[in-house]
Amino acid sequence: MTGARKLQGDKVSEAEAIQRAKQGDAEAFEALYHLHKRRVYSLCLRMTANTASAEEFTQEAFLQLFRKIGTFRGESAFSTWLHRMAVNVVLMQLRKKGLPVVPLEETLETDEETHKKEPGADDVRLAGSIDRIQLEHAIANLPPGYRAVFLLHDVEGYEHNEIAKIVGCSIGNSKSQLHKARMRLRDLLKTSRAEKATKP
């Protein structure tokens, strides 16, 4: 049993692990990593749709956080702080690579564009017909800004006030981005279903 697993087995609190990590305790760093690795890695993976990039960004997010752990005062949740690092790392890298990132402030997209109907969009409700692969694929096709808010809210379960802190926007903006992300997903899923139906 490694030290970190022992920490988890003994149910050492996150707060205690943070205090011990501040003193340079290797086991505490490892315990914090194991507590949050899956959520951070999954977020990075869905943001990049690439395993190697997701690992690289997960590593970078944790390293940035651990290097600054001495400054953590506990005003916000540790996981919020960590996810803010992860989202910033991913969005920055995506910008560096020249991929389009929808700005986190309100987009110029009009309601007409948002609610544009795709072929076959009015036919049948999506409920009951969404499978995991389709949804993962549709999420990967969202613009990164929408994708981040959607993943944080609908997949990770963060509230809008937490997302506002993580991505650095207003609560209203977070709600708006989420709604647009869901609307875009609806279009993508219906288009995908229509294409599937027309295939021989």
Added chain:
Amino acid sequence: MTCEEFERVLPELEGGHNLEQEEHLRTCSACADLLSDLNAIEQNARLLGDQEPSPRVWNNIETALRRDGLIRQPQLQLVSATLHAPRWRFAWLVPIAAALVYGVGLLIMHWQVSTQVAHQGRITNPVVESSTLQSPSVSISEDPMIKLVADEAPGMRASYESNLRAVEAYIHDAELAARNNPNDEISQQHLTNAYEQRAMVYEMAMHRVLP
């Protein structure tokens, strides 16, 4: 309420609707379908599981933390464990006590050696009676570390006692040899080694019984 009005308030809806919205949903199938689809997306998204990164991610992080000097394992781990175990709050005194015992032993040895040298001319038989030296069994039974080990890890008491007895016997023999051969460097070295071994036994026992 019109469809445009409903769609405008849609981002703010968190599950609940007011009477006006409910009425609109009953009469407008397009908005009802839209809401149903958005709810289905939300529900399916919650079912997407998390995935596990490969072990190399942590390996890389750990390597970088060590390189940056952020991980300071051995001493801090010991101090941290001590601080978090109230019963062992003063356990850090044990190695200091061991070092003191070691130091005092060396001082006594040097004092005895110098006394021996001063009276060398008057001594006809240099062999010292072994019965004049302290018996190891006496000091072992009073050893404070034995009591700590017995309290915290009773199963280790026998092996610790055996180790300590062997070390005390070594010290006993080394002291005897040093007295009989005060100018012999090898005898002095044996005595030093013997005291170091006792300090090591103390330290190992403390590490093992700490939580």
